[in-house]
Amino acid sequence: MSARTLFDKLWDSHQVVAESATTPGVLYIDLHLVHEVTSPQAFDELRSRGLSVRRRDRTLATLDHSTPTLPPDANGKRPYYTPEAEAQVAMLEKNVVDFGIDLMGWDSPNRGIVHVAGPEVGATQPGMTIVCGDSHTATHGAFGALAFGIGTTEVGHVLATQCLLQRKPKSLAIRVDGALQPGVTAKDLILHIIGRIGIGGGTGYVIEYTGEAVRALSMEERMTVCNMSIEAGARAGLIAPDDTTFEWLEGRERVPKGEAWNRAVAQWRTLTTDAGARYDSEVRIDASTIQPSVTYGTHPGMVVAINAPVPAAADALEQRALDYMKVTAGKPMAGEAVDVVFIGSCTNARLSDLRAAAQIMRGRQVAAGVRMLVVPGSEQVRRDAESEGLHQVFRDAGAEWREPGCSMCIAMNGDLAQPGQLVVSTSNRNFEGRQGKGARTVLASPLVAAASAIAGRVADPREYIEQEAAA
Ligand SMILES: CC(C)[C@H](C(=O)O)[C@@H](O)C(=O)O
Ligand code: SF4
Secondary structure: OOOOOHHHHHHHOOEEEOOOOOOOEEEEOOEEEEOOOOOHHHHHHHHHHOOOOOOHHHEEEEOOOOOOOOOOOOOOOOOOOOHHHHHHHHHHHHHHHHHOOEEEOOOOOOOEOHHHHHHHOOOOOOOOEEEEOOHHHHHHHHHOOEEEEOOHHHHHHHHHHOEEEEOOOEEEEEEEEOOOOOOOOHHHHHHHHHHHHOOOOOOOEEEEEEOHHHHOOOHHHHHHHHHHHHHHOOOEEEOOOOHHHHHHHOOOOOOOOHHHHHHHHHHHOOOOOOOOOOOOEEEEEEHHHOOOEEEOOOOOOOEEEOOOEOOOOOOHHHHHHHHHHOOOOOOEOOOOEOOEEEEOOOOOOOHHHHHHHHHHHOOOOOOOOOEEEEOOOEHHHHHHHHHOOHHHHHHHHOOEEOOOOOHHHOOOOOOOOOOOOEEEEOOOOOOOOOOOOOOEEEEOOHHHHHHHHHHOEOOOOHHHHHHHHHO
16 A cells, blocks of 8 residues: 555545545544533434434533533532523533433533543544544544544534544645744644644645654643644644653553553554655744744734734734734734733643643732633643642632633633733634633733733743743
């Protein structure tokens, strides 16, 4: 057989019916993740047709988007933001019982944002096809799985058949050579990439991230990178699995054990792009040139190095974005006054993210007038962080330590910013109103977010890291 890319291998091993000029192919799905927002109509459809879930053992649900991050009151009542949010959660709780599906619900020690909790329990594994009614499903591609978001109608198709109609996308290699500088994180890398290729740069492609800077990333950093593939328009983002992947996965609840683990790893080691395999397109990036980066506009492609001047608007839409953000071309983002700092979301709410932020915040205070929310991505992250005392570091600094959920990433659960407020956020979307009507979002790394909370303005974390090194 001729040389194949990792993506080709994943596709070939899951396409059960080939596509033709007039019909899409049929792809077998190994894992279907479900959350409360995009599943109600899908389950209703099954009900109305008298269908059951085809592979309950390959379906796993969680509660994350609509869940409040404040604890229940003395009567156990949770402070849902709206009756709709509460109904959505109740609906999924009912659906998993009616259809016999596992739910990481309120009483589970594993509940969390779907893209944090799925990998943590070992449901996400190399070589799988993974779907979820959620655009950030590409996160799971960090494990060498073909993972992408689907719509609610397709959620129904997968529930009923465990298959999906798909045409094969093209492949794009993003090769990152060199090494990231101190204070420059995986988040800066992916923001830089989207800034470079644009929000349409990945459209029609599955991206494979390669190169020595990608190999050097931890598993959690790889998830941060793959998470935002959709923000470049890509169908999915992938990183070939290696020892970093296997070490991270070994021993987790849902991965194979004993001899079966060894066999799985041996098979997973074949999941690499063959020498001589061709991508449809390639981009090269030099990691050593990347600075801590932030967004300055209203989509994730409007990215600038934190100390570099904001570029002039190229068109009326960009000018509208600058006006909305109250940002001036020619001035850097560093120094912009900050109202709210949010550390959370499926992009950056894992233990290493919280450690990075805590490193800067330890012994310091959130600036007067700044509100800071730290929201762990899952119950596991919360437990691990609390056992290290990170929650205390954040609380001592004056930040709020919340319960796991999507929180202020999407502002549909009660956590939101006020009109006009500027939020430095570790999430992945900065659209108008994303974090509350009129709220202005600056996407950044946990290091930039923590430094900005302390400074009360958008700040370069290297100022604080250097102080520490000097001390
Ligand atoms: C609610 C859900 C459908 C949505 C998505 O698909 O990504 C959300 O997670 C988001 O981040 O905007
Ligand atoms: S954390 Fe944000 S981006 Fe991630 S799934 Fe939740 S709403 Fe979507």
